[in-house]
Amino acid sequence: MSSRVTRWAFNAVLVPLVSVLSGFLVGAIAIVAAGADPTQAYLALFQGAFTNHNAFAETLVSTTPYALLGLAVALGFRAGLFNIGAEGQFYIGSLTGIFVAYSIHGLPAVIEIPLGLLAGMAGGALWASIAGALKARFGAHEVITTIMLNYVSFQVASYLVDTPGRMLAPHVSTPRTPDADPNAILPIILSGSRLHLGFIVALLMVPAVWFLIERTTIGFRLRAVGFNQGAARTAGISVGWTIVLTMALSGALAGLAGIVQVLGVNFHMTDTVAAGYGFDAIAVALLARSNPWGVLPAAFLFGALHNGASFMQLQTQVSADLISIVQALVIIFVAAPSIVAFLLRLRRAPAETVAITQRGVDTPAA
Amino acid sequence: MDLVVDWGQVHALLGENGAGKSTLMNVVYGLVRPDSGEIIFDGKPVQIKGPLDAIKLGIGMVHQHFMLIPPLTVAENIVLGNEVANAGVVDLDEASKKVDELSRRFHLEVNPRERIADLSVGIQQRVEILKALYRGARLLILDEPTAVLTPQEIRGLFEVVRALTAEGKAVIFITHKLAEVMEIANSITVMRRGKVVATTSPAEATPADLARMMVGRPVLLRVDKKPAEPGKGILAIDDLVVMDDRHHVAVDHLSLDVRAGEIVGVAGVEGNGQNELVEALMGLRPIRGGAVRIEGSDISHATTHEHLRSGLGLIPPDRHRMGVVLELSVADNLVLDDHDHPPFARWFIRQFDAIRDYANKLIKTFDIRVQGPDQPVSSLSGGNQQKLVVARELGTLPKLLIAGQPTRGVDVGSIEFIHRQLVSERDKGLAVLLVSSELDEVLSLSDRVAVIYRGKLVAVLDAKDADRDRIGLLMAGAA
Numbered sequence: 001m002s003s004r005v006t007r008w009a010f011n012a013v014l015v016p017l018v019s020v021l022s023g024f025l026v027g028a029i030a031i032v033a034a035g036a037d038p039t040q041a042y043l044a045l046f047q048g049a050f051t052n053h054n055a056f057a058e059t060l061v062s063t064t065p066y067a068l069l070g071l072a073v074a075l076g077f078r079a080g081l082f083n084i085g086a087e088g089q090f091y092i093g094s095l096t097g098i099f100v101a102y103s104i105h106g107l108p109a110v111i112e113i114p115l116g117l118l119a120g121m122a123g124g125a126l127w128a129s130i131a132g133a134l135k136a137r138f139g140a141h142e143v144i145t146t147i148m149l150n151y152v153s154f155q156v157a158s159y160l161v162d163t164p165g166r167m168l169a170p171h172v173s174t175p176r177t178p179d180a181d182p183n184a185i186l187p188i189i190l191s192g193s194r195l196h197l198g199f200i201v202a203l204l205m206v207p208a209v210w211f212l213i214e215r216t217t218i219g220f221r222l223r224a225v226g227f228n229q230g231a232a233r234t235a236g237i238s239v240g241w242t243i244v245l246t247m248a249l250s251g252a253l254a255g256l257a258g259i260v261q262v263l264g265v266n267f268h269m270t271d272t273v274a275a276g277y278g279f280d281a282i283a284v285a286l287l288a289r290s291n292p293w294g295v296l297p298a299a300f301l302f303g304a305l306h307n308g309a310s311f312m313q314l315q316t317q318v319s320a321d322l323i324s325i326v327q328a329l330v331i332i333f334v335a336a337p338s339i340v341a342f343l344l345r346l347r348r349a350p351a352e353t354v355a356i357t358q359r360g361v362d363t364p365a366a
Numbered sequence: 367m368d369l370v371v372d373w374g375q376v377h378a379l380l381g382e383n384g385a386g387k388s389t390l391m392n393v394v395y396g397l398v399r400p401d402s403g404e405i406i407f408d409g410k411p412v413q414i415k416g417p418l419d420a421i422k423l424g425i426g427m428v429h430q431h432f433m434l435i436p437p438l439t440v441a442e443n444i445v446l447g448n449e450v451a452n453a454g455v456v457d458l459d460e461a462s463k464k465v466d467e468l469s470r471r472f473h474l475e476v477n478p479r480e481r482i483a484d485l486s487v488g489i490q491q492r493v494e495i496l497k498a499l500y501r502g503a504r505l506l507i508l509d510e511p512t513a514v515l516t517p518q519e520i521r522g523l524f525e526v527v528r529a530l531t532a533e534g535k536a537v538i539f540i541t542h543k544l545a546e547v548m549e550i551a552n553s554i555t556v557m558r559r560g561k562v563v564a565t566t567s568p569a570e571a572t573p574a575d576l577a578r579m580m581v582g583r584p585v586l587l588r589v590d591k592k593p594a595e596p597g598k599g600i601l602a603i604d605d606l607v608v609m610d611d612r613h614h615v616a617v618d619h620l621s622l623d624v625r626a627g628e629i630v631g632v633a634g635v636e637g638n639g640q641n642e643l644v645e646a647l648m649g650l651r652p653i654r655g656g657a658v659r660i661e662g663s664d665i666s667h668a669t670t671h672e673h674l675r676s677g678l679g680l681i682p683p684d685r686h687r688m689g690v691v692l693e694l695s696v697a698d699n700l701v702l703d704d705h706d707h708p709p710f711a712r713w714f715i716r717q718f719d720a721i722r723d724y725a726n727k728l729i730k731t732f733d734i735r736v737q738g739p740d741q742p743v744s745s746l747s748g749g750n751q752q753k754l755v756v757a758r759e760l761g762t763l764p765k766l767l768i769a770g771q772p773t774r775g776v777d778v779g780s781i782e783f784i785h786r787q788l789v790s791e792r793d794k795g796l797a798v799l800l801v802s803s804e805l806d807e808v809l810s811l812s813d814r815v816a817v818i819y820r821g822k823l824v825a826v827l828d829a830k831d832a833d834r835d836r837i838g839l840l841m842a843g844a845a
Contacts (some may be wrong), residue, residue, distance in 0.1 A: 216714045217706040224702065227693045233650060234680065234688040235702040236671035 011337065012294065016287050018340045019333030020301065027326040031318055041318040048311025049304035055311075057193035061265065063303030065090075067202040068257035069281030070288060070295040071209045072124075072250045076142075077290040078213055079246040080226035085131060085146025086254040087278025088153035089124040093255020094262045095157055096123025098269045099167065101180035101259075112184040116263055117201070117256060124255015125248040127153065132247030136240030142247070150278075158271040169268065177269045186264040196264035203296075205253065210292040212249070222246050254278065280306075283331045302327070368562060369555055371505065371538060374531050378547040379540045381557035382580055382777040383748055387540045388430075390557070391507050394538075395427045396420040407505075426498025427507040432490050434482045441465050441478035444497045468499050472529045487635070488519035495526065506530060507538045512546055516635055517805065517838030524550050542580070542778075544573040545806075556580055581778045591789045594813035597626035600661060600766050600797035601647075607655035608639070608646040608821075616642035618821035619656065622799075624766065629788065629798040631812030635841050636803040639821035641683055644770040644801055648680045649673045660766065674703050679759035681752075683770030683801065689755045690743050697725035697739035700758050724761075732757035733783060749780030756784055766797045773807060785811060805837065819843045 028038035049059050069086050076083035083089075097120025104112055131149055134140040160167040162175045169178040186197040213219035224232040225242045233239050257277070262269050284302055288294030305327060309320035333339055369390070371377045381387045392398040394405060396414040404411050407423055414420050420427070434443050445461040462478040469476050474492045482490060491511060498506055508527075512520045527537050527550060541547060547554055548568045556564040556579040564571075564579045577585040601624040610616035616639040624630045634640055645651035647658060649670040657666045660676055668676070682688035690699050701710045701721050709720040725739035734753045736746060743751055752773065759767060769788065773781040788811060792798055802808050808815060815832040817825045817840040824840050 215716055217711045217716055218714055220698070220705050220716060224691050224694065224698075228687075228691045230684075230688040231682075231691045231702070233670065234648070234682050236669070236674045237702075238669070238671070 023330035044315035049308030066299035070284030072253035073285035088150035089254035090258035093120040093124035094258035097259030101184035120259025125252040128251020132244035198260035198264035378551035386560040424504035426503025436483035605656035631808035634818035677765035679764035692744035
């Protein structure tokens with residue numbers, strides 16, 4: 001029993017922690033190679049992420065989409081589905097959500113906000129279930145289909161946002177949609193900052209997704225399918241339907257991330273609103289080891305890195321792109337837990353290698 | 367542990383699945399490195415670092431799953447890695463000649479020019495043995511060699527083994543079947559949990575002794591059962607046609623009835639359509655023709671879920687692929703079929719108290735050895751995993767149980783338990799369709815025996831007329 005707890009602690013806590021530290025350490029080598037001082041760079045990164053004016057609130061603003069998208073990807077992982085399409089679902093969710101949010105007028109915020117969010121979720125869910133249906137019906141691999149649907153969604157977004165008579169706002173210099181109705185916009189929850197209600201939404205989705213996975217029949221089916229499709233099918237579970245449903249739920253969370261970002265930060269949509277959040281979310285989910293609770297600290301880390309990077313660049317001339325290197329390194333370490341195991345073993349005394357020559361014969365006479 | 371094998375002898379290595387037989391032999395063949403201890407071959411201590419070392423010493427191994435390349439010919443497979451070549455060109459005529467010579471010497475008749483893909487499993491096994499002999503094997507390890515053979519093929523194999531030992535070669539015969547040990551072995555080593563528990567011989571020990579040593583307690587070898595009292599018809603299979611994954615006919619116009627309170631066994635060499643039959647009966651594989659009825663109602667095209675709801679239970683033939691979700695807990699696996707029905711779920715919320723109570727009940731009734739219902743199934747032994755599957759399927763009180771290879775890869779103690787469960791449920795009126803490639807299992811449990819060959823039922827016999835030899839011939843398609 002205790003070995004199970006130990007293994008859990010190793011996999012869920014130690015591996016991510018050591019991975020993050022190793023990522024920063026190896027990243028420091030890159031900083032030295034670039035001719036800068038890693039201590040100063042990381043200090044600036046920390047200041048930019050936490051201690052500067054409003055920095056902490058800004059980090060939470062960045063954490064919000066990472067958390068929701070991380071949950072989306074993690075949910076897919078639990079059913080054995082690799083949803084690379086969170087970025088595209090984020091776009092589609094933003095589009096459907098903002099369409100509703102700028103089309104409605106005169107309703108109270110308690111109605112307009114949920115309407116906008118639901119519209120975003122519905123868009124993401126529908127978009128993702130295309131990939132789910134293709135997999136369930138024809139066996140098309142979701143990695144391929146979601147990547148391809150990403151390209152489609154980028155072009156759909158840019159067509160709708162750039163075309164008069166579609167979603168392009170009148171009389172604007174750069175193409176964008178009209179602004180959301182004021183009552184549909186997510187209110188600020190920390191005055192003087194940009195921290196909006198979406199952060200609370202993201203916080204609430206963590207236990208919700210955990211509950212879905214661990215406590216409901218849908219989550220049970222999703223995990224059974226993720227572990228062993230053959231056994232799930234034999235037990236009468238519809239594998240195809242479970243795949244479609246999982247993709248839809250994953251897409252709903254990604255779509256929610258999109259519309260939360262739009263209604264919380266931008267208030268309208270341009271054709272570059274996501275800017276890679278959906279791909280970083282794969283890293284967030286990996287770092288969280290697909291555990292909803294783990295998504296929160298992982299998203300917070302990514303939010304902090306994202307937020308601190310520009311200040312670091314400003315202060316120390318170390319390119320903000322370095323953060324991408326650190327992020328990538330972290331994921332490499334997470335993806336190969338045996339590296340971490342190896343690193344940890346190096347620090348211990350050499351394992352006991354006493355050979356016991358056992359030549360006794362255990363023969364109770366028959 | 368110690369194991370001593372003499373030249374010119376058949377040494378049986380007897381033990382249950384997981385007793386360590388195959389691991390031990392993999393050490394001898396160089397596939398697994400020993401942690402400690404030594405191997406003495408021909409009087410000298412030897413270091414075997416890999417199969418190449420083993421082959422050089424004259425140790426040959428025939429694995430349970432053959433290591434042959436189907437599109438190549440017999441001769442090509444045998445010389446592979448040891449090709450006789452002239453300036454880089456493989457001399458297949460020379461190879462064929464050598465193979466012919468060897469096969470005559472040991473009564474291993476094969477045509478060196480035939481393709482492996484066209485040969486029966488029994489002949490493929492001969493090719494494996496020839497391959498080892500061609501490389502100069504003096505000690506031959508046969509890992510569960512009879513698992514895939516018909517009774518007639520087993521007899522042929524035994525003749526080959528006798529011819530080999532007559533020439534002074536040594537054979538290690540790994541098995542868990544007692545009858546075979548009694549027939550072929552000169553000496554017997556019994557293993558249990560990685561240890562040698564006895565070294566004996568057929569002259570000194572009875573099958574019951576051997577079973578006791580293997581399991582560690584007395585074992586009932588025969589299934590005690592009274593004559594069946596069949597009731598009304600439950601399952602009616604009518605002219606069923608099912609395709610395999612390559613769209614070839616796997617079940618060929620098959621008709622069969624199973625009544626309440628009887629066990630109908632389907633005997634056959636593996637790969638004759640049994641898996642496709644079982645899958646079709648559970649709605650896991652589409653039916654191309656014919657019909658399946660349960661108590662008169664047609665379920666030919668129903669979903670698996672509907673099958674389970676209409677009173678069918680299934681023990682799938684492949685436990686790890688279809689039976690259990692190793693990563694989930696014992697309790698989760700026990701409610702896998704019924705997880706979304708009350709009392710295990712209310713609306714969409716799983717009811718863990720009800721699930722745990724039910725799991726504890728089944729764990730007790732079916733003697734599943736676990737620490738608790740939350741333990742992951744991956745940490746259970748094969749026998750306990752299989753008891754879990756049996757518990758789940760019988761726990762829903764079905765009318766019909768389809769039992770596919772219900773005791774495959776399971777220890778003797780669990781086999782005994784599962785067999786007794788099947789018989790006692792039969793006595794309570796359960797209809798059982800038993801599909802097994804273990805002929806002994808079919809013969810000892812069934813009230814009627816149906817023989818399947820290439821997807822067709824070639825005979826349905828009453829248990830009292832089902833004699834081993836006759837069924838063996840039917841299984842080989844020779845009647």
